[in-house]
Amino acid sequence: GAVVSQHPSRVICKSGTSVKIECRSLDFQATTMFWYRQFPKKSLMLMATSNEGSKATYEQGVEKDKFLINHASLTLSTLTVTSAHPEDSSFYICSARSGTSGINTGELFFGEGSRLTVL
């Protein structure tokens, strides 16, 4: 099946610094990738939709200046948490749809997730 790889899996940073998380589709091209944030005991919340070659579409309440998303190629999207603060500590997950899955099934393939801890 389609493979999505996310890096780093864990990162610890100091408050005020920026952290970049990469999401790669390894064996397929993904024109669209999704970034989710997972809170403890809560559902995955969609943060933004990353579109190759264009600006990301952010969900209501998500600060686009804090969570910078770049989708530079058909296999790579990055999420940069700028000026991170302890409340940004969370589990961030990217996902992508393989072109072979098609729109009808809507199946997404997920990265392993990145655990961010801001001290």
Added chain:
Amino acid sequence: GNSVTQMEGPVTLSEEAFLTINCTYTATGYPSLFWYVQYPGEGLQLLLKATKADDKGSNKGFEATYRKETTSFHLEKGSVQVSDSAVYFCALGGGSQGNLIFGKGTKLSVKP
């Protein structure tokens, strides 16, 4: 808008017990329905899916049937194993951006 309601956990079962995790949804149209599983320390993996009413998805002994009349997609397994311990997410397709909409997840712990 579209939404998913999933039974709260955690659920603790003994090995070989029967499992049911309830999932109901609210949606316009006929979205695809999914169950994803997240094992400890790992990302989400697709467990099974159904794309239309009355479809039954199945995988690894798990089953779920797309019930339009009750807007449900309950996950079942006849005999759970310790290795089934994980968090299970019900999801539906058709988000405004083509994304999936997830339930809150149900943590399952299976004891030997």
